[in-house]
Amino acid sequence: MVNRKTIFAVLLAVLLMVVGAVGAQDTVPVVSFMTTFGGSELDGLRNSLDAFTAETGIQVIVESNRQLVPILRTRLAGGSPPDLALIPQPGLLAEFARAGYLVPLVNEDGSAGLIDAAVLTDNYSQGIIDLGNVDGIQYGILAKANSKSTIWYRPASLEGIGMEIPATWDELIAIQQAYVDAGLVPWSIGGADSWTLTDWFENIYVRQNGPEAYQQLFVTHEIPWTDASVTAALDAFRQIVDPADTNLAGGVDGTLSTDFITAANMVFRPDPAAEMYYEGGFMGGIISSNFPDLVPVEDFNAFLFPAISEEHGAPVVGGGDLLAAFSDRPEVAALVAWMAGVDGNTLWASAPAGAVVSPNINVDLSVYSPIAAIDAAQVANASAFVFDGSDLMPSAVAEAFSIALQDFVANPDDAASIFSALEDTAAANY
Amino acid sequence: MTAVSSTAVSTTTTKRRGLRFSNKWFVHIILFCLAVVWLVPSVGLLITSFRPREAIATSGWWTAFSPAQFTTENYMEVLNAQGMGDSFINSFKITIPGTLLPIIIAAVAAYALAWMPIKGKDWILVILLALLVIPIQTTLVPVLRLFNQFGLTGTYMGIWIAHTAYGLPFCIYLLRNFFISLPKELMESAKIDGASEITIFWRIVIPLSVPALASLAIFQFMWVWNDLLVALVFMSDPINQPMTVRIQAMLGTYATEWHIMSAASFISMAVPLVVFFALQRYFVTGLTAGAVKQ
Numbered sequence: 001m002v003n004r005k006t007i008f009a010v011l012l013a014v015l016l017m018v019v020g021a022v023g024a025q026d027t028v029p030v031v032s033f034m035t036t037f038g039g040s041e042l043d044g045l046r047n048s049l050d051a052f053t054a055e056t057g058i059q060v061i062v063e064s065n066r067q068l069v070p071i072l073r074t075r076l077a078g079g080s081p082p083d084l085a086l087i088p089q090p091g092l093l094a095e096f097a098r099a100g101y102l103v104p105l106v107n108e109d110g111s112a113g114l115i116d117a118a119v120l121t122d123n124y125s126q127g128i129i130d131l132g133n134v135d136g137i138q139y140g141i142l143a144k145a146n147s148k149s150t151i152w153y154r155p156a157s158l159e160g161i162g163m164e165i166p167a168t169w170d171e172l173i174a175i176q177q178a179y180v181d182a183g184l185v186p187w188s189i190g191g192a193d194s195w196t197l198t199d200w201f202e203n204i205y206v207r208q209n210g211p212e213a214y215q216q217l218f219v220t221h222e223i224p225w226t227d228a229s230v231t232a233a234l235d236a237f238r239q240i241v242d243p244a245d246t247n248l249a250g251g252v253d254g255t256l257s258t259d260f261i262t263a264a265n266m267v268f269r270p271d272p273a274a275e276m277y278y279e280g281g282f283m284g285g286i287i288s289s290n291f292p293d294l295v296p297v298e299d300f301n302a303f304l305f306p307a308i309s310e311e312h313g314a315p316v317v318g319g320g321d322l323l324a325a326f327s328d329r330p331e332v333a334a335l336v337a338w339m340a341g342v343d344g345n346t347l348w349a350s351a352p353a354g355a356v357v358s359p360n361i362n363v364d365l366s367v368y369s370p371i372a373a374i375d376a377a378q379v380a381n382a383s384a385f386v387f388d389g390s391d392l393m394p395s396a397v398a399e400a401f402s403i404a405l406q407d408f409v410a411n412p413d414d415a416a417s418i419f420s421a422l423e424d425t426a427a428a429n430y
Numbered sequence: 431m432t433a434v435s436s437t438a439v440s441t442t443t444t445k446r447r448g449l450r451f452s453n454k455w456f457v458h459i460i461l462f463c464l465a466v467v468w469l470v471p472s473v474g475l476l477i478t479s480f481r482p483r484e485a486i487a488t489s490g491w492w493t494a495f496s497p498a499q500f501t502t503e504n505y506m507e508v509l510n511a512q513g514m515g516d517s518f519i520n521s522f523k524i525t526i527p528g529t530l531l532p533i534i535i536a537a538v539a540a541y542a543l544a545w546m547p548i549k550g551k552d553w554i555l556v557i558l559l560a561l562l563v564i565p566i567q568t569t570l571v572p573v574l575r576l577f578n579q580f581g582l583t584g585t586y587m588g589i590w591i592a593h594t595a596y597g598l599p600f601c602i603y604l605l606r607n608f609f610i611s612l613p614k615e616l617m618e619s620a621k622i623d624g625a626s627e628i629t630i631f632w633r634i635v636i637p638l639s640v641p642a643l644a645s646l647a648i649f650q651f652m653w654v655w656n657d658l659l660v661a662l663v664f665m666s667d668p669i670n671q672p673m674t675v676r677i678q679a680m681l682g683t684y685a686t687e688w689h690i691m692s693a694a695s696f697i698s699m700a701v702p703l704v705v706f707f708a709l710q711r712y713f714v715t716g717l718t719a720g721a722v723k724q
Contacts (some may be wrong), residue, residue: 037682038682039679039680041682064668074570074571078570078571078573078575079575080666261688269489291484315502327668
């Protein structure tokens, strides 16, 4: 049986731990910073933050958290938010701003909030600044951008069928046909992660109808999901996904049960199952770390999702994280200024690992690695930059939208009924 | 029960005995199949954790043996990650008190509810059962506010209190049901000999309840050790964070680092496994503790 002395010893140890836990607090200025970045992404961010600490003596505590949105909501409601956060969705930034949680970066009258208005206007294009503007007040700034208009391919494979990088949708479809004729499977799509499908649709839609209609469909819901423009976009998407047996690796079942990473692996592994893969610029880093033997640009590369109409060209659909502040202490303001300025961004963009594409116009394109450069060039040269539409919708609609597209891939003939059901959900949620 | 079956066996024919023999094999084969089904994902994860990142991206774990390509690099990367050692210690700092405190408090409470003459103790038990069904998520915001008022957010004290409170209803319920199944005569004779409640609790109930206490310790240890949610909400400072939080911080936004995930899962599993095997001999007896009243 258990010795009573042992029990007493254990109890004593617990008591000592309780007493020991009441530790001393440090007095160095500290800023806490919450982000979804982890792993090498965190190393990249640290490259910039460590320089900030070295320069100012202000410590930065990074809370890396893969479930940022629910945890941040809980911490806000519970009254212990971090000082800063990188918020992945503009809709969420607006929600927090309207709830009064956020400290303005620049006030409504243009006077300095946490930072001077000039810090933003000197470093960012107006379109990027506007992403952080809620009801006329600047609450956030896009700290990191990603193109989601990149089609990844193997240059050797494209040369193998005697084709070149497509500039138009018709050329892309011609490449697809050439692959099918050659007995190869043109596409690999990770449809189990339904956001890959919504990204496809968003790129097609903005190319057919332009950024204004895009806003009206995804943000304001002035255009319904039963609109002719939606049907036209679905028709174009159908050219890719139907017939699935010849166009998609694994057919319908394979597509809908494959996650987005596996889908990319299927194109770039030594015995590829497909020839092209569409997803964001961030895939470059994933592909090169999964396949370190491949030389970027030479062995794998990306081209811009081609234009569909001459009028609208090829706007970049993108994603990114908005920097926002929950407290207004001077050390927090100092970090915001650093993160928005050119030095902080250049250090982040040129980190040896986990570099990001900075939307700051003063960051020199030459600092990027060959892979990030593909992404950065698309963001920098974009004729227009629209935010990922499914991140702008109410979350219930976004979910219904992504499921609707999975249904569409499985049953393209039922497009009309699937999207009128989506319209019912949307009507109830705007 | 035993007596009945032994008479039955003695009167059966050889044929019946043969049937029993094959029955036993049948059961074993089914059990074996179930065990395989349960183990396949873990084995897959284990094999994956020893494969190079490129191989994981190229093919499934079941192809790992032809040609055999294994590496311990994934484990090295996890173990050498900044702060991993500290977070390992932090996990113990959180888990040991987070296991012992609820069990100690629950044992005392369960004894009172089982054997002491308290008015309305059935109602107390009903309230405890009601607490069992409250999802932990609904309590996070109010508890966080409370902790802020007392300066407990981000402290070990705070997270111990949280884990203790979240664990207590189940611990009390399980122990109370076990204690009440102990023979009444023991308590009565102890009382006649002049033992106080504390003596009965300490000298009779606790030594008799080691199986129940041990299995409860396994449960509670695993819950607290594997907890991510409570730590994410209440332990904001990375310096104090446990291993679960540290591991998820090693994954990028898109969680593409499968080699890290698989290796880290096994490292984090190692401690609960050691605890389980150390206390395992109590586990089977303890699991059904209080399930039936003898």
